[in-house]
Amino acid sequence: MTQPAPQTAPAEPILTVNNIEVIYDHVILVLKGVSLSVPLGGITAILGANGAGKTTTLKAISNLLHAERGEVTKGTIVFGGEEVQALSPNDLVRRGCIQVMEGRHCFGHLSVEDNLLTGAFTRRDGNAAIRADLDMVYEYFPRLKVRRQSQAGYISGGEQQMTAIGRALMSRPRMILLDEPSMGLAPQLVEEIFEIVRKLNEDQGVSFLLAEQNAGVALRYAKYGYILESGRVVLDGDAEALRNNEDVKEFYLGVGGEGRKSFRNVKHYKRRKRWLA
Amino acid sequence: MDFLNSLLVKPFADMVAAPDFLIQVLWEGIVSGVLYALIALGFVLIYKSSRIFNFAQGIMVVFAALTLVGLHEKGVPALLAVPLTLVVMFILAVGIERVVLRPLVNQPDIILFMATIGITLFLVGFGEIIFGGENKVMITEQLYIPTGSFEFEPFGGFVSIEQKDLTAVIGAGLLVIALLVFLNRSKMGRAIRALGDDHQAALSVGISLSTIWVLVWFISGIIALATGIVWGARAGVSFALEVIAFKALPVLMLGGLESVSGAIIGGLMIGILEKLFEIYWGQPLLGGNTETWFAFVFALFVLLFRPQGLFGERIIERV
Numbered sequence: 001m002t003q004p005a006p007q008t009a010p011a012e013p014i015l016t017v018n019n020i021e022v023i024y025d026h027v028i029l030v031l032k033g034v035s036l037s038v039p040l041g042g043i044t045a046i047l048g049a050n051g052a053g054k055t056t057t058l059k060a061i062s063n064l065l066h067a068e069r070g071e072v073t074k075g076t077i078v079f080g081g082e083e084v085q086a087l088s089p090n091d092l093v094r095r096g097c098i099q100v101m102e103g104r105h106c107f108g109h110l111s112v113e114d115n116l117l118t119g120a121f122t123r124r125d126g127n128a129a130i131r132a133d134l135d136m137v138y139e140y141f142p143r144l145k146v147r148r149q150s151q152a153g154y155i156s157g158g159e160q161q162m163t164a165i166g167r168a169l170m171s172r173p174r175m176i177l178l179d180e181p182s183m184g185l186a187p188q189l190v191e192e193i194f195e196i197v198r199k200l201n202e203d204q205g206v207s208f209l210l211a212e213q214n215a216g217v218a219l220r221y222a223k224y225g226y227i228l229e230s231g232r233v234v235l236d237g238d239a240e241a242l243r244n245n246e247d248v249k250e251f252y253l254g255v256g257g258e259g260r261k262s263f264r265n266v267k268h269y270k271r272r273k274r275w276l277a
Numbered sequence: 278m279d280f281l282n283s284l285l286v287k288p289f290a291d292m293v294a295a296p297d298f299l300i301q302v303l304w305e306g307i308v309s310g311v312l313y314a315l316i317a318l319g320f321v322l323i324y325k326s327s328r329i330f331n332f333a334q335g336i337m338v339v340f341a342a343l344t345l346v347g348l349h350e351k352g353v354p355a356l357l358a359v360p361l362t363l364v365v366m367f368i369l370a371v372g373i374e375r376v377v378l379r380p381l382v383n384q385p386d387i388i389l390f391m392a393t394i395g396i397t398l399f400l401v402g403f404g405e406i407i408f409g410g411e412n413k414v415m416i417t418e419q420l421y422i423p424t425g426s427f428e429f430e431p432f433g434g435f436v437s438i439e440q441k442d443l444t445a446v447i448g449a450g451l452l453v454i455a456l457l458v459f460l461n462r463s464k465m466g467r468a469i470r471a472l473g474d475d476h477q478a479a480l481s482v483g484i485s486l487s488t489i490w491v492l493v494w495f496i497s498g499i500i501a502l503a504t505g506i507v508w509g510a511r512a513g514v515s516f517a518l519e520v521i522a523f524k525a526l527p528v529l530m531l532g533g534l535e536s537v538s539g540a541i542i543g544g545l546m547i548g549i550l551e552k553l554f555e556i557y558w559g560q561p562l563l564g565g566n567t568e569t570w571f572a573f574v575f576a577l578f579v580l581l582f583r584p585q586g587l588f589g590e591r592i593i594e595r596v
Contacts, residue, residue, distance in 0.1 A: 064477065064481055069383055090480075092483070101478060101481050107471045107475055107479075108475070109470065114470075118471045119482050121468055122483040171483060
């Protein structure tokens with residue numbers, strides 16, 4: 001399948017980002033016009049190297065940016081048919097858009113169960129419903145049920161990532177912004193986490209926008225991908241098409257056209273090649 | 278030799294010789310200890326949820342007490358004046374969040390600390406304009422706080438427990454327990470603890486900073502009122518009351534700025550130790566009046582060996 005990448009994502013987006021520009025501290029321009037969209041019930045990946053702007057894009061959407069003195073200065077973000085760039089993270093969680101931050105960020109001194117329950121902060125539908133969802137989270141992550149009384153600071157990295165995702169689930173999200181879920185985890189665990197993402201997407205209809213450095217895994221689970229470099233989208237397309245794109249293979253998947261080859265054999269000028277260089 | 282004797286032997290011999298007196302001293306210690314714990318809790322809650330060291334805690338005590346007495350002077354019945362004062366403290370909390378904290382969000386800690394000094398100055402002036410600067414008497418009787426005392430004769434001696442103090446200890450104790458239950462069992466309490474652990478993550482799950490801030494400032498307003506009533510009943514209501522909040526500083530050093538249980542245990546410990554030291558070591562050896570400095574020196578010693586305080590939250594770091 002080597003059809004050309006379609007220029008637009010499938011119709012009926014839950015999230016549309018139109019040409020946003022983000023400036024930190026009034027001076028540092030991080031995103032220079034990023035546009036992307038996530039279809040309702042889709043899994044979309046943002047790929048890119050360190051500092052490409054993946055996290056900033058997610059934080060711009062969830063508006064955690066504000067707490068780091070960042071600002072969306074241009075463009076619009078539309079979630080569920082409503083412009084949201086002026087809303088607080090609290091408002092966004094209420095509307096069903098929640099971010100799972102890079103590095104897991106569990107509440108270290110709280111038990112796993114308390115961590116999960118904090119995710120239900122914005123809910124108003126009563127204790128019974130929250131308890132039911134807690135059981136649902138334990139069904140997806142049986143390991144968390146075993147460790148429910150442990151302090152979250154002392155559980156393993158994989159369990160922390162599960163806690164962080166479970167915590168987000170407790171808010172009954174329509175969309176989860178998942179930042180670098182594979183960070184610091186063993187390959188097997190990464191696979192496990194992504195399997196759960198897929199399951200949540202299929203059973204619960206949660207849409208996902210995930211930022212990843214691990215392009216190989218991300219492109220296997222996502223349906224659509226955007227590649228970010230220096231604050232701009234340089235390439236986008238169906239996951240399948242991206243996986244087969246020669247440049248993506250070379251820069252992000254570590255595989256050349258003819259299978260694996262040593263970095264030493266890559267010509268010097270090619271090593272330094274970047275789309276924007 | 279003589280000195281060593283009076284330092285290491287005689288005090289303990291005295292304690293054993295007059296156990297009734299020891300009980301009296303311990304009781305006095307507990308009374309002030311519970312109050313220190315209460316004030317320290319006010320500091321801890323605000324620090325945990327916003328990393329602000331609230332310099333204004335002391336003046337809030339004065340302001341709450343002044344409002345209560347002032348309202349009563351203006352003809353409001355005492356039992357109605359208490360809830361009204363709480364309303365005032367709530368409005369104050371909302372005002373502080375809107376006018377001071379919200380515009381300063383994300384600023385360095387020191388700036389927020391300076392802002393609480395600003396709040397202090399504002400409350401001093403504002404309180405004086407509305408209620409006048411002269412000393413007032415706490416409306417103890419009108420609040421049905423019993424006076425008089427219980428007397429016991431254990432070990433053939435004599436112990437007297439003032440009912441006023443007993444009420445204070447019970448009241449403060451109940452308030453502390455209520456706070457603990459609130460922090461550990463309720464949704465808002467959980468959110469406060471979460472905020473103390475990881476600010477960013479708390480934001481990301483939709484915990485609303487402004488709600489929590491209003492809440493913790495209101496709680497420390499309630500604490501201020503309770504402290505104001507108790508201390509006002511002992512020492513009168515004046516701006517000098519502000520100082521007692523700073524007696525909570527060594528408690529915080531001892532207990533750690535973030536630890537709720539540390540504040541409680543630290544408060545009781547400081548209260549009891551400073552009384553024991555004053556009676557058994559301070560008066561015979563140093564000519565008395567050690568209570569003003571003992572707690573600070575003690576806290577300093579503790580910090581030498583445990584910089585995070587005795588009960589400071591253990592820093593969890595995974596390796």
